[in-house]
Amino acid sequence: MRRWNGWGDDSHTYAVPQRAQTAFAEWVGAPVPPSDAPLEQALKAVPPSRLPSASFLSFTPEDRLRHARGQSLGDWVALRSGVVGPFPDAVAFPESSDDVRALLDWAKRTQTRLIPWGGGTSVAGHVNPERDVGPSVTVDMSRMSKLLKLDETSRLATFGAGVSGPDLEAQLRAHGLILGHFPQSFEYSTLGGWIATRSSGQQSALYGRIEKLFAGGRVETPEGTLQLPCFPASAAGPDLREMVLGSEGRLGVITEATVRVSLAPAREEFVGVFFPGWEEGLAASRAIAQARLPLSMLRLSAPEEARTMLTLAGHERLLRALEAWIRFRGAGEGKALLLIGSTGTEATVSFGLDQALTLAKKHAGISAGRTFGAQWTKNRFRAPYLRNTLWDLGYAVDTVETAAPWAAVPKVLNSVESALRQGLSRWNEKTHVYTHLSHLYADGSSIYTTYLFRLGSTPEETLERWRYLKAKASEAIVAAKGTISHQHGVGVDHAPYLPAEKGALGISALRGVLKHFDPSGVMNPGKLVRDGVMP
Ligand SMILES: Cc1cc2nc3c(=O)[nH]c(=O)nc-3n(C[C@H](O)[C@H](O)[C@H](O)COP(=O)(O)OP(=O)(O)OC[C@H]3O[C@@H](n4cnc5c(N)ncnc54)[C@H](O)[C@@H]3O)c2cc1C
Numbered sequence: 157m158r159r160w161n162g163w164g165d166d167s168h169t170y171a172v173p174q175r176a177q178t179a180f181a182e183w184v185g186a187p188v189p190p191s192d193a194p195l196e197q198a199l200k201a202v203p204p205s206r207l208p209s210a211s212f213l214s215f216t217p218e219d220r221l222r223h224a225r226g227q228s229l230g231d232w233v234a235l236r237s238g239v240v241g242p243f244p245d246a247v248a249f250p251e252s253s254d255d256v257r258a259l260l261d262w263a264k265r266t267q268t269r270l271i272p273w274g275g276g277t278s279v280a281g282h283v284n285p286e287r288d289v290g291p292s293v294t295v296d297m298s299r300m301s302k303l304l305k306l307d308e309t310s311r312l313a314t315f316g317a318g319v320s321g322p323d324l325e326a327q328l329r330a331h332g333l334i335l336g337h338f339p340q341s342f343e344y345s346t347l348g349g350w351i352a353t354r355s356s357g358q359q360s361a362l363y364g365r366i367e368k369l370f371a372g373g374r375v376e377t378p379e380g381t382l383q384l385p386c387f388p389a390s391a392a393g394p395d396l397r398e399m400v401l402g403s404e405g406r407l408g409v410i411t412e413a414t415v416r417v418s419l420a421p422a423r424e425e426f427v428g429v430f431f432p433g434w435e436e437g438l439a440a441s442r443a444i445a446q447a448r449l450p451l452s453m454l455r456l457s458a459p460e461e462a463r464t465m466l467t468l469a470g471h472e473r474l475l476r477a478l479e480a481w482i483r484f485r486g487a488g489e490g491k492a493l494l495l496i497g498s499t500g501t502e503a504t505v506s507f508g509l510d511q512a513l514t515l516a517k518k519h520a521g522i523s524a525g526r527t528f529g530a531q532w533t534k535n536r537f538r539a540p541y542l543r544n545t546l547w548d549l550g551y552a553v554d555t556v557e558t559a560a561p562w563a564a565v566p567k568v569l570n571s572v573e574s575a576l577r578q579g580l581s582r583w584n585e586k587t588h589v590y591t592h593l594s595h596l597y598a599d600g601s602s603i604y605t606t607y608l609f610r611l612g613s614t615p616e617e618t619l620e621r622w623r624y625l626k627a628k629a630s631e632a633i634v635a636a637k638g639t640i641s642h643q644h645g646v647g648v649d650h651a652p653y654l655p656a657e658k659g660a661l662g663i664s665a666l667r668g669v670l671k672h673f674d675p676s677g678v679m680n681p682g683k684l685v686r687d688g689v690m691p
Contacts, residue, residue: 161235170541187550193238213246223294226278237615244294253411272405274349277341280647317348336363353645362452377408377673405680428528437492440519445596453497461590462493558638561600575632602642
């Protein structure tokens with residue numbers, strides 16, 4: 157069963173090796189394990205619903221608790237402490253676009269707020285009910301998960317938007333097809349959620365971000381049904397899909413989505429390459445990204461992340477041997493690690509990897525072969541489970557992410573890292589901070605920074621520290637001219653920083669679009685653009 161106050165299925169755990177526990181204690185201090193609220197206690201705190209009973213709504217405390225929060229660190233503190241904050245007054249589980257339409261009409265009549273819910277994997281406060289806006293219903297899309305239409309000639313597949321990653325791929329696999337959208341939250345996140353947050357999958361270098369995969373669909377808005385027909389390309393004015401991408405549940409509910417699918421690849425390889433230092437790794441990665449090779453993934457871990465990954469990996473003896481060999485070849489302390497993925501036919505994979513490794517070698521890259529790649533592939537969706545075990549030990553882990561042109565990447569990265577490193581000094585606490593570039597483009601890259609710190613002695617203290625760190629990192633991103641989000645979206649947490657990026661005219665245009673589709677403000681209030689907060 158899915159954990160109600162952490163990540164993933166409760167039958168899966170991911171142990172933190174002893175040497176990593178020792179290292180973390182050395183880097184940020186010895187932790188004190190928290191005492192979390194049990195489920196029964198959290199359920200008792202669910203208040204009575206403010207809505208009258210209705211056959212199409214669930215009022216059970218467990219449904220309401222399980223839909224009260226997403227997966228941000230703030231959400232974790234709330235759920236683990238049992239001080240959850242506002243709950244949805246009920247949860248709806250529509251089974252068709254008609255059900256959603258009826259729900260919207262009812263919500264408009266009764267002035268009830270609706271919060272679309274895909275997998276609840278948001279890390280920016282997207283799915284949390286707002287305080288003081290009246291009753292709200294969370295719209296869980298999980299029952300709309302079928303493959304509705306498959307046009308194999310055009311390689312277009314239409315799904316119910318509540319389909320989760322594994323379910324979607326399984327339904328396509330039966331036809332020898334693949335979507336290829338693999339965010340790390342793949343296990344639970346959904347097609348509708350990906351579109352509504354402009355998500356990016358780990359192999360976006362080949363398959364593209366969700367913007368490229370989303371061909372069209374159907375959105376039920378408070379003002380009516382918006383149909384988005386599929387064309388390979390169109391010059392018929394502005395593309396209305398762009399209003400839906402990143403709309404974060406504010407425009408309406410995406411009920412059906414058509415995606416561009418591909419033949420399942422014949423071959424896929426992931427290879428690890430070490431570099432003596434960050435500069436070499438960065439130069440090689442940029443050169444490879446700009447060569448536009450047939451690769452599916454480039455992921456460059458800066459030295460601190462490479463060190464942390466190696467510390468967290470099991471197989472200690474094997475790793476020691478590998479590290480000794482790499483050191484002998486010239487990459488010791490301060491080494492960076494590039495993971496290169498290639499996916500396609502036998503020939504394209506060989507060609508892509510050969511060319512990429514040749515470029516890497518020009519920058520002193522040392523191939524560690526497939527061992528690293530295989531290890532990464534094995535753990536690609538297991539890594540989030542580490543958050544559970546680290547929390548149980550007494551550590552909070554969070555991430556911030558942005559993107560910038562290549563010329564600005566070092567500045568943005570350094571600003572974010574130093575904001576996070578210094579962030580807890582007023583509490584005499586330390587953070588362990590490390591970064592990778594995970595989505596590399598010809599003109600720039602995403603920058604993904606993880607930070608780990610000790611839980612405070614109370615949930616309030618942890619929350620206060622996290623909020624401070626998050627604010628400092630976000631301010632650093634804005635000041636260095638990075639985007640406030642490359643892939644996680646805006647939600648509540650990033651909304652104060654959006655005006656700096658979009659400008660006053662841009663924000664008012666956005667507001668105008670939201671108002672057009674939702675004049676009475678039924679949809680997911682407070683997300684994306686803060687209501688009543690003008691830039
Ligand atoms: C461990 C972890 C790893 C992650 N890794 C990645 C990653 O690699 N790449 C990435 O891009 N993101 C990642 N995320 C962030 C998150 O998974 C994405 O934002 C994802 O797209 C959210 O999908 P969801 O279905 O869970 O949506 P939810 O969290 O349920 O909702 C997110 C937003 O979308 C809206 N929404 C959801 N469904 C619909 C719908 N049908 N119609 C209208 N609006 C809707 C909601 O109202 C909300 O505003 C990660 C999160 C976690 C916790």
